[in-house]
Amino acid sequence: MSAPAHAATQPAGPTAPLTAASLTQRTDQVAAVAAEHLARTDRDASFPVEALAEMRRTGLLGLLVPTAHGGLGGTTEDVVTASIALGRTDMSVAMIFAMHCQQVAALVRYGNQQLRDELLPEIAAGRVYLASVTTEAGKGGHLLSSESALTARDGELLIDRFAPIVTGGEHADGFLVTMQSPPPASPHQVSLVYAHRDQLTIERSGDWQPLGMRASHSVALRLTGTVPAHHVVGEHGDFRTIVTTVFAPMAHLGWSACWLGTAAGALSRVIKLLRGPQSRGRVNLDSELLLTRLSRARQRIETVHALLAHTQQVVATADDLSVPRVQLLLNSLKITAAEECHQAVDGLIDAVGMRHGYLKDSPTRLEHSLRDLRSAALNYSNDRLHLVDGKLALLDAEVRLA
Amino acid sequence: MDARFTELLTPFLKFLGEQEITPDASLRELGLDSMQAIELLFAIEDTFGVTLPDDDMNDATFATAGSLWTVISAAMDAQGVDGTRVTAA
Numbered sequence: 001m002s003a004p005a006h007a008a009t010q011p012a013g014p015t016a017p018l019t020a021a022s023l024t025q026r027t028d029q030v031a032a033v034a035a036e037h038l039a040r041t042d043r044d045a046s047f048p049v050e051a052l053a054e055m056r057r058t059g060l061l062g063l064l065v066p067t068a069h070g071g072l073g074g075t076t077e078d079v080v081t082a083s084i085a086l087g088r089t090d091m092s093v094a095m096i097f098a099m100h101c102q103q104v105a106a107l108v109r110y111g112n113q114q115l116r117d118e119l120l121p122e123i124a125a126g127r128v129y130l131a132s133v134t135t136e137a138g139k140g141g142h143l144l145s146s147e148s149a150l151t152a153r154d155g156e157l158l159i160d161r162f163a164p165i166v167t168g169g170e171h172a173d174g175f176l177v178t179m180q181s182p183p184p185a186s187p188h189q190v191s192l193v194y195a196h197r198d199q200l201t202i203e204r205s206g207d208w209q210p211l212g213m214r215a216s217h218s219v220a221l222r223l224t225g226t227v228p229a230h231h232v233v234g235e236h237g238d239f240r241t242i243v244t245t246v247f248a249p250m251a252h253l254g255w256s257a258c259w260l261g262t263a264a265g266a267l268s269r270v271i272k273l274l275r276g277p278q279s280r281g282r283v284n285l286d287s288e289l290l291l292t293r294l295s296r297a298r299q300r301i302e303t304v305h306a307l308l309a310h311t312q313q314v315v316a317t318a319d320d321l322s323v324p325r326v327q328l329l330l331n332s333l334k335i336t337a338a339e340e341c342h343q344a345v346d347g348l349i350d351a352v353g354m355r356h357g358y359l360k361d362s363p364t365r366l367e368h369s370l371r372d373l374r375s376a377a378l379n380y381s382n383d384r385l386h387l388v389d390g391k392l393a394l395l396d397a398e399v400r401l402a
Numbered sequence: 403m404d405a406r407f408t409e410l411l412t413p414f415l416k417f418l419g420e421q422e423i424t425p426d427a428s429l430r431e432l433g434l435d436s437m438q439a440i441e442l443l444f445a446i447e448d449t450f451g452v453t454l455p456d457d458d459m460n461d462a463t464f465a466t467a468g469s470l471w472t473v474i475s476a477a478m479d480a481q482g483v484d485g486t487r488v489t490a491a
Contacts, residue, residue: 144430186417189431240430244461322461387437394440395459 015059018072026058027085030097034090041092041215042368045208047171048215051093056126060097064104069120076105076250080257080312087261088268091372092215094261096168098254103130103176106192106246110234115194119174128196131172133163133223143243149184150191157182157231159195160224167218170204173197175223181237189237193227200225212371244322249315251380252330253308256337259376260304263341266369267297270348273356273364293351300344304337314402324392325402331385331392338376345369403471410445411467414438425468434464452477 016022034051041048055061063078065071072078079101086094104123107116107130122128134143151158161177169175174196181189203222208214234242271294274283284290311333318326349357349366356362393399408423415423416433423432434442439459447453454463458473478484 186431186433188417188433237428237431240461320460320462324456324459391437391440395443396456398456400456 018063018074018078023063023074023078023082024085026060027082029058030054030060030093031086031089034086034093038090038093038215038368041090043214045210045214045217047168047217048090048093048096049171051090052096052129052168052171055097056129059124059126061100061126061129062104062120062124064101064108065120065124066108069116070124071120072124076253076316077312079105079250080253080308083254083257084261084264087258088265090215091258091262091369092213094258095213095216095255098258099132099167099251100130102247102250102254103132105250106176106233106242107194109246110192110242111194112230112232114230115233119194128173129168129171130174130176131166131168133161133166133169133175133177133221135163135165136178137162137164143178143247144190144240145187146178146180146190147187148179150179150182150193152182152229155229156226157193157229158226159193159200160222162220162222164220165218166221167216169202169219169221170217175200176233177223178239190239191236192233192239192242194231194233195223195225195227199227211374212368213375214371249321249330252334253312253315255376255379256304256308256311256333259337259341259373260301260308262369262373263297263301263304263344266345266348266364266366267294267301269364270294270297270352270356270366273352273362290351293347297344297347297351300340300347304340307333307336318402323402324396325400328389328392328396329402331389334380335377335382335385335389338373338379338382342370342373342376345373403467406449407471407474408467410449411442411470414442423467425466425471427467429464429466429470436464439464446474450474450478451483452481 030051033054034048037048037050040046059072060082062071063074063082065073067073079098083094083098086097107119111119119128123130136146136148138147148161159177159179161179163169166172166175174194177193177195178190179193180187181191201224204219205222206220208217208219210218273279274285311329314326314329315321320326345366348364349370351357352364352366356364357366360367403423403425411423411429412418414434415429418432421427443454452474454473454477463469463473
C-alpha cells in the first residue's frame with residue numbers, strides 16, 4: 001500500500017482503491033459518524049447502527065476481502081491502522097470492526113472455494129457484517145473446546161448453540177460459530193461453521209447493561225438452524241489451526257490496536273483541552289505533577305505502540321506461530337495493552353482532576369474511555385493468559401525472544 | 403512406537419476410552435491440553451532420558467502420537483540415548 005500524491009476529495013466508497021490516504025479517509029468518515037452518536041449509544045447501551053452503516057458504505061467491512069472478490073485487499077497492518085483510528089473516537093465501534101475483520105480473515109484463509117465465492121463478494125459490498133460465536137456457558141473464553149455438538153444429516157449441518165456473549169449479535173448478518181465436530185467424540189474436536197442470519201432462528205435472552213463497551217451490545221443468543229455442508233470453515237475438527245494462525249493473532253493485534261487508539265484519543269483530547277484558549281491562565285503547564293502525569297500516559301502509549309508494531313512484524317514473518325516464543329509475545333501484547341492503556345487513561349484522570357477527569361460531559365471523555373478500557377483485561381482474561389504464559393515460559397528454557 | 407511411549411501417553415488422553423493409540427491418533431482430539439505440555443515433557447525425560455529440543459515445541463510435534471514419537475526418536479539418536487531407563491543423578 002502506498003500513499004497517493006494527493007488525497008481524494010470524493011467520499012471514499014467501496015470501490016475506491018486502497019491507499020494509506022483512502023484508508024484514513026474511510027476511518028475518518030466512520031469515526032465522524034461514530035462521534036455524532038456515541039453519547040447516545042453509550043447512554044442507552046445500544047448498537048452503533050449508524051457507524052456500522054458507514055462501515056458498509058465506505059467498504060471498510062471488506063477491508064480484508066481480496067480485490068478478486070471485490071474487496072479492498074487490505075492486510076493485517078491495515079486492520080491495525082484502522083482499529084487504532086476508530087479507537088481514538090469510540091472503542092465499541094473499533095472493537096466491532098476489529099472482530100469482524102478477524103472473522104473475515106478466517107474465511108479468506110480457510111473458507112472453501114464455494115463458500116468464499118458466495119460470501120466474500122457480499123462482505124466486500126458491505127452487505128454482510130459478521131459476528132463471532134465462540135463463548136459457551138461454563139467454559140469461560142476457552143476457544144478450543146465446545147460442548148455443543150454439530151449434527152451432520154443429508155449433506156447439511158444442524159446448528160443448535162447457546163452463547164452467553166455475542167458482540168453485535170442482534171445486528172450481524174452472519175455468524176461464525178464454533179461447535180463440536182460431527183460425529184460427537186471429544187469436546188476438543190471443534191469445527192468452525194458459517195451461518196447466514198436467514199438460516200437461523202435467533203432467540204435473545206437477558207439484557208445488556210455493562211460498565212463500559214456499552215455500544216458493543218454483546219447479548220446472549222441461542223442459534224438454531226441448518227446450513228449446507230460447505231459452510232464448514234477449514235477441516236472439521238481442526239479449528240485449532242485457525243486459532244493459531246488467524247484467530248488468536250488477529251484478536252490480540254486487533255484488540256490491542258483498539259485499546260491503543262482509545263488511550264491515544266484520550267490523551268489527545270486532554271492535550272487539546274490543556275492547550276485550548278479556555279485553559280489560558282487557568283492551567284499551570286509548568287506544574288511538575290501535571291508534566292510527569294502527561295509523560296507517564298505518553299510513555300504507556302509508546303510502550304504499547306512499540307510492542308504492537310513488533311508483534312505485527314513477527315506475525316507477518318514467522319514460519320510457525322505455534323512456538324512458545326511467538327505465543328508468549330502475542331499474549332504479552334494483549335496483557336500489556338490491556339493494562340497500560342487502562343492505566344494511561346486512569347492517570348490522565350488524576351492529571352486533569354474531577355471536572356475534566358470524572359464528569360461525563362467533559363470534552364476529554366475520560367470517564368467513558370476508562371469504563372471501556374476496564375473491559376480490556378477481562379476480554380479473554382489476563383488472569384487466564386498469565387497461567388498459559390507461565391506454562392509456555394517453562395517450555396522455553398533458553399528464553400529465546402521472538 | 404515403543405510400548406513405554408503409549409503407556410506414558412495414556413494418562414494425558416482423557417477421551418481415549420478403550421481405543422488403542424495409533425501413530426495417526428490426534429493427541430489434541432484425544433484430550434491432550436497445552437497446559438499439560440510440561441508434564442508430558444517430564445514424563446518423556448523420565449522414561450527415555452532425553453530432552454526434546456526447544457525448536458520442537460510446536461503444534462506439529464504434538465499433533466499426533468506418531469509425530470511426537472518421531473521427535474522423541476530423533477532426540478534419542480541425537481543425544482546418543484538408547485532409550486533405556488536412566489536413573490537420576
